[in-house]
Amino acid sequence: MKNRTIVPEAKAALEQFKYEVANEIGVQVPTSGYWGNMTSRDCGSVGGYMVKKMVEAYERNLAGK
Secondary structure (H helix, E strand, O other): OOOOOOHHHHHHHEEEEEEEEHHHHHHOOOOOOOOOOOOHHHHHHHHHHHHHHHHHHHHHHHHOO
16 A cells, blocks of 8 residues: 555645654755665654654644643
């Protein structure tokens, strides 16, 4: 199954967020934009941290902060 963006309008924002997170955690971002040569550990770190930040933002939103 291929990953799909559920809200197509958010695709560009998610891409930007991915690069911001990679820079935050010190993962060297591929200049070509192709992530296929990256290690699974690096890609997993970026994805995991993205989810962590999204959950944190949602929890803050629920708490009204």
